[in-house]
Amino acid sequence: MRLVKAELSAAAQLAGYRNIKAPFDGVVTSRFVSPGALVGSGKEPLLKLAREDKLRLVVAIPSKHADALSANTKASFTVNGAPGKKFPVSFSRSSRALDPELRSLMVEFDYDNSANILSAGAYAQVHLQLRRNQPTLKVPASSIITTPTQTLIAKVKSGKIQMIPITTGISKDGMIEIFGNLDSGDQVVLKGNSTLKNGMAIEAVNAKKQLNN
Structure with missing residues (x-):
């Protein structure tokens, strides 16, 4: 009886692999496999999913400005698709180390896109209010x-x-x-x-x- 239950549990677990659950709500922007294709446990992705309600703005801060950045730095951005309108963002995180090739500090800001005004993937013009400590x-x-x-x-x-x-x-x-x-x-x-x-x-x-x- 125990053997049968173990086999049923294993079969149920395998059946669960047929369903792919995303960690957040979003939209599939790219698909890398076709229906019916055989997939394994490799590192290649099956799908690319974009979250629409919260967008991430990634900015490369030149090294000469890096020490003027803090968690209180105010920032906004503009995009060509919405001329004349500024979108405020909040500081999220930074790499805390300069990129060895770009000699820049990679910084991320979050934008609340719950109104679905913007689309992911757009390039932006960023406006930062930097202030030195000294x-x-x-x-x-x-x-x-x-x-x-x-x-x-x-x-x-x-x-x-x-x-x-x-x-x-x-x-x-x-x-x-x-x-x-x-x-x-x-x-x-x-x-x-x-x-x-x-x-x-x-x-x-x-x-x-x-x-x-």
């Missing part, structure tokens, strides 16, 4: 000099030009965050250009144009 220096965008090999700021000291290599960060309202051998209060040329050279004599016309933090 104050940083900012200069007008016109002060930055870009060459084929480096980015520079023309610093004015004792009436002469000093070309300072920098890297740039967050840009907002015409001001750009910079990192380099500069201090708050240093004077810089407001309208930088490639004709400026180290040691060139210059007269400061407006001493109020200084680095801001």
Whole structure:
């Protein structure tokens, strides 16, 4: 009797394999097998399922902005299919490590799509409100000099030009965050250009144009 029950239980378990149950409600977007095909326990998927009520936005944050991201970062995105409309998202998780190839931090945001407004798989333009943990220096965008090999700021000291290599960060309202051998209060040329050279004599016309933090 026990043997019969065991055989019935095994048969019921095998019969259950004929039904595929998804862990969430969604829509089948791809099918990799045909009806009647023989399938086994391999790693190849049978179906691809998309969840529609909750979408995931994946963003690659460049390394220079990574430390300005936190769980409180506010973000929104736009898509070509809904021009002029912004969709707010909430921070979900981050990789906590830079991708070795992209040199970027992979971050995920969740969007509540219960109204079924958007479709999965679309590309988006993302707007992030990043904030540094520590104050940083900012200069007008016109002060930055870009060459084929480096980015520079023309610093004015004792009436002469000093070309300072920098890297740039967050840009907002015409001001750009910079990192380099500069201090708050240093004077810089407001309208930088490639004709400026180290040691060139210059007269400061407006001493109020200084680095801001």
